[in-house]
Amino acid sequence: MSVSIVLPAYRVQGYLRECLDSILGQQVAGLEVIAVDDASPDHCGDILDEYAARDGRLKVLHLARNVGLGRARNAGLAQATGDYVWFVDSDDALAPGALPLVDEVLRDRRPEVLLVDFERSYPIGRSRRSGLRRRLAAAPGPNGADVLARPGLLRTIHTAWNKIVSRELLARLDLSFAPGWYEDVSWTYPLLLGARRILALEEVCYTYRQRRQGAITHTRDARHMDVFDHWDRAWDRIDAYGDRVDPVRPVVFEQMIRHCMQTVGNEQRLPGHLRRASFLRAADLFDRHLPAGGFTPPPGKDGLRYRLVAARAWHAYAALRTCYRVERRAERAAAAARTGWRRVFPPRRPQVGLLDRAYYRFQTMLPVRDDLAAYAAYWYRGVSCNPAAIHARAKAVAPHVHGVWVVRPQSVAGLPPGTPHVVEGSAAYYRLLARAKYLVNNVNFPDFVRKRKGQVHLQTHHGTPVKTMGLDEQHHPAGERHNFGSLLRRSDRWDFSVSANPFSTQVWERAYPCPYEVLETGYPRNDRLARAGAQERAAARAALGLGQQGTVALYLPTFRPEPMALPRFDPAAVTAALGPDSLLLVRGHYLAQDTFAPGDRVRDLSSYPVVEDLYLAADLLISDYSSGVFDFAVLDRPIVLYVPDWAEYRGLRGAVLDIVAHAPGPVARSFPELVELLGGGGWRDDPARRAAFRETFCAWEDGHAAERVVRRVFLGESVQAPRPSRIFTSS
Structure with missing residues (x-):
C-alpha cells in the first residue's frame, strides 16, 4: 500500500519545517508528499523547494494565485498516485511513528477510510489528547464496518486531516473539496456515509496545533457564514445516497445544528452585525434538513438551543447567550477567589508603586504626542543596538519626531553627550511611556505599560536567534522561566517586528505568535x-x-x-x-x-x-x-x-x-x-x-x-526586503 500526503501551504512559514520534518523523517515504502504552495506571500514556497531539492519523495506545486485550502487540496490530489491519500495541514505535524503504524494497518486491514486519534498542541503548556477513545467506546459496533453499523463515528471531529482515505473511494464518490471556509464539512460527511469499511485507530498519529494567529477559528470574518453553504452541499450529496442512509440522518442533523451554533455563538468568529443573520441561516438549515421522522433535542443547554433555533427565536437566543457569558464570568471569578488572585494574576515585575502606577494611568488620559518617540535597549542599559541606529536615522528622515531614551540610573554617566533621556522610575519616565506615540525597544517594555490607542510599538529584537526564544523556551530545561502568558501579552503590543533575514522571520512567527507586521529590512545596527x-x-x-x-x-x-x-x-x-x-x-x-x-x-x-x-x-x-x-x-x-x-x-x-x-x-x-x-x-x-x-x-x-524602518514606522511608507536571500537550509 502506498500513501500520498497532500500538504497545502499558505502563511505557515513558522511551522512548515516542523511539519515537513515530522513527515519526511519517517521511513515507509511508497510514500509521496505533494506540497501545494497556494501562492503564499511569505517564505513557504522557498522552504518547500529547499526540502524538495534534497528529498525526492517531495513534489512541490506552485499555484499562480491563491485559491484557498479546498482547491489547493484538489490540486494536490490530482497529482497523487498513492493507494491512499492523507490531507495534512502544514501548520500541524505527524506524531513520531505514525506513518509506519498507519502503513501497517492499511496493508493488513485495507479499509476505505482510516480514522486516527490526535492530540491538540497549545502555545503554552502540554498537549492534550482528543476524546476519540471515549467517543469510540460510546460508539459500539464492529471496527471496520460502515456508519450504519457504527453511527457514533459520525460524532467524531469533521476535519479531513484525521482521515486516511482510499483514492479509489474518492474517485467512486467523485468527492473533492468545495471552495470557501469550512470545506471539510461538505467532504467529510458524504465521505463517511459513502464508505463501506471505516477503521478507527486509537493511537495518536497527528498533532493539531492550536494557533493564536492565522487560524480561521480565531479570525473574525464574514467568511464564517460559509459554514451554512457547506452544510447545504453536504446534504445534497447525502440525499443522493437515497433511503440507505435514513437511519443515521438524525445523527448528521444533530451534528449540523451543533456545529452551526458553535459558529453563531462564537464572538471570536462572526462580526456582531452578522450574528442575527447567522442565527436565521441556522434556522433555515433546521427547516430544510429536519429528518422525516422528526428530531428529539438532547437534554440540557444544547436541547434548549435546538428548540430556540427551531422556533427562530433570535431575541430569546441572544438573551440566553448573555446569561451564559455572565455565568462564565462568575465561574472565573469564583475560581480566582478559591485559588487566590495572586496565582491567577501573578505579580508583575518589576514592581511599580501605587503612586507611580496612578501617575502613569493619569498620563494615559492625556493626548498621545505624535512628535515623541521613546527609545530603549537591553533593559535600559544605554544607547545601543537597533534602536540607536533607528534613532540616528530618524533625526534625518523624520526630524519632526523627537526621540528620548529610557535609561537606568547607573547608565546615565555613560550616555553620549547631549542624549535626551529620562531615568527609569522617574515621573518623566512614566510620562514618556504614557504619551509617546512611538515605543521602540529591542526587548519588551515592562508589564505595566499598556498599549494606548494611537501608540505604535516597534520591536527591533537584538540578534539572529541561535538559541530558543519566546515560546520555544518552555520545552528546554535551561530556557528562561517566563510567565509565558505575560510574555504573550507583552508581545501582543507589538505593531512591528524587525527581521534580519528570512530565517529570523520564521522563528519569530513561531516564538512570538502575535498580530504584528514583520519588517524584513535587515538590522539597522548593521x-x-x-x-x-x-x-x-x-x-x-x-x-x-x-x-x-x-x-x-x-x-x-x-x-x-x-x-x-x-x-x-x-x-x-x-x-x-x-x-x-x-x-x-x-x-x-x-x-x-x-x-x-x-x-x-x-x-x-x-x-x-x-x-x-x-x-x-x-x-x-x-x-x-x-x-x-x-x-x-x-x-x-x-x-x-x-x-x-x-x-x-x-x-x-x-x-x-x-x-x-x-x-x-x-x-x-x-x-x-x-x-x-x-x-x-x-x-x-x-x-x-x-x-x-x-x-x-x-x-x-x-x-x-534603518531608513527602511523609519520610513515604514514613522512615515507610513511601504518597504520591501532589499533583495532575495539564499533560503536557509535546515539540514
Whole structure:
C-alpha cells in the first residue's frame, strides 16, 4: 500500500519545517508528499523547494494565485498516485511513528477510510489528547464496518486531516473539496456515509496545533457564514445516497445544528452585525434538513438551543447567550477567589508603586504626542543596538519626531553627550511611556505599560536567534522561566517586528505568535558595518588606541545557562598562535560575569559600550553561539567557531539553528584544536562557506535598514526586503 500526503501551504512559514520534518523523517515504502504552495506571500514556497531539492519523495506545486485550502487540496490530489491519500495541514505535524503504524494497518486491514486519534498542541503548556477513545467506546459496533453499523463515528471531529482515505473511494464518490471556509464539512460527511469499511485507530498519529494567529477559528470574518453553504452541499450529496442512509440522518442533523451554533455563538468568529443573520441561516438549515421522522433535542443547554433555533427565536437566543457569558464570568471569578488572585494574576515585575502606577494611568488620559518617540535597549542599559541606529536615522528622515531614551540610573554617566533621556522610575519616565506615540525597544517594555490607542510599538529584537526564544523556551530545561502568558501579552503590543533575514522571520512567527507586521529590512545596527571600508577600520582602531598593523582578533562568547560555564580559553595561547604582531580583544556577554585577565597583547573590553567599533577593528572573530557572528559576517572577514560544549548547550538551552552545521568558517571543538587552527593560518581562507552564510543571513544588510524602518514606522511608507536571500537550509 502506498500513501500520498497532500500538504497545502499558505502563511505557515513558522511551522512548515516542523511539519515537513515530522513527515519526511519517517521511513515507509511508497510514500509521496505533494506540497501545494497556494501562492503564499511569505517564505513557504522557498522552504518547500529547499526540502524538495534534497528529498525526492517531495513534489512541490506552485499555484499562480491563491485559491484557498479546498482547491489547493484538489490540486494536490490530482497529482497523487498513492493507494491512499492523507490531507495534512502544514501548520500541524505527524506524531513520531505514525506513518509506519498507519502503513501497517492499511496493508493488513485495507479499509476505505482510516480514522486516527490526535492530540491538540497549545502555545503554552502540554498537549492534550482528543476524546476519540471515549467517543469510540460510546460508539459500539464492529471496527471496520460502515456508519450504519457504527453511527457514533459520525460524532467524531469533521476535519479531513484525521482521515486516511482510499483514492479509489474518492474517485467512486467523485468527492473533492468545495471552495470557501469550512470545506471539510461538505467532504467529510458524504465521505463517511459513502464508505463501506471505516477503521478507527486509537493511537495518536497527528498533532493539531492550536494557533493564536492565522487560524480561521480565531479570525473574525464574514467568511464564517460559509459554514451554512457547506452544510447545504453536504446534504445534497447525502440525499443522493437515497433511503440507505435514513437511519443515521438524525445523527448528521444533530451534528449540523451543533456545529452551526458553535459558529453563531462564537464572538471570536462572526462580526456582531452578522450574528442575527447567522442565527436565521441556522434556522433555515433546521427547516430544510429536519429528518422525516422528526428530531428529539438532547437534554440540557444544547436541547434548549435546538428548540430556540427551531422556533427562530433570535431575541430569546441572544438573551440566553448573555446569561451564559455572565455565568462564565462568575465561574472565573469564583475560581480566582478559591485559588487566590495572586496565582491567577501573578505579580508583575518589576514592581511599580501605587503612586507611580496612578501617575502613569493619569498620563494615559492625556493626548498621545505624535512628535515623541521613546527609545530603549537591553533593559535600559544605554544607547545601543537597533534602536540607536533607528534613532540616528530618524533625526534625518523624520526630524519632526523627537526621540528620548529610557535609561537606568547607573547608565546615565555613560550616555553620549547631549542624549535626551529620562531615568527609569522617574515621573518623566512614566510620562514618556504614557504619551509617546512611538515605543521602540529591542526587548519588551515592562508589564505595566499598556498599549494606548494611537501608540505604535516597534520591536527591533537584538540578534539572529541561535538559541530558543519566546515560546520555544518552555520545552528546554535551561530556557528562561517566563510567565509565558505575560510574555504573550507583552508581545501582543507589538505593531512591528524587525527581521534580519528570512530565517529570523520564521522563528519569530513561531516564538512570538502575535498580530504584528514583520519588517524584513535587515538590522539597522548593521548599516554601519555594511557601509564600512578601510577608512572605517582605521578609525575604529584609532578610537580603541590600537595600531594599524598586525592581526587583531576578537573573542566574543555568549553566556552559558547554569550549570554550564565558559569553556577553557587561554588568551595568551591564542595570541602566541596568531603570531608576535597579534592582539586579542575580549568581550564577555553583558549578562555574564566572566572576566579575562589583561596582558601585553590582551585587552578585556567587556564594558566597552559600542560593540560595532570592536567588529570594525578586528580581522578575525572567534565566537560560538553568539548572534554577533551574524553581525560580524556583514564585514566578510574570517570567523572561527569555538564550540567544545555545543552538545551540552543545545541540550540544555535548546537551539533553533545548528550553527555548527551552518558555520561561516572553520570549527574548533577543543582548545588545542583552536590553537592549532590559529597557528596554522587555516582561519584565513574559507570564502565559500563565508559567502554561503552571508547569502543566507546577511543578504538584506545593504546599509539602508534603518531608513527602511523609519520610513515604514514613522512615515507610513511601504518597504520591501532589499533583495532575495539564499533560503536557509535546515539540514
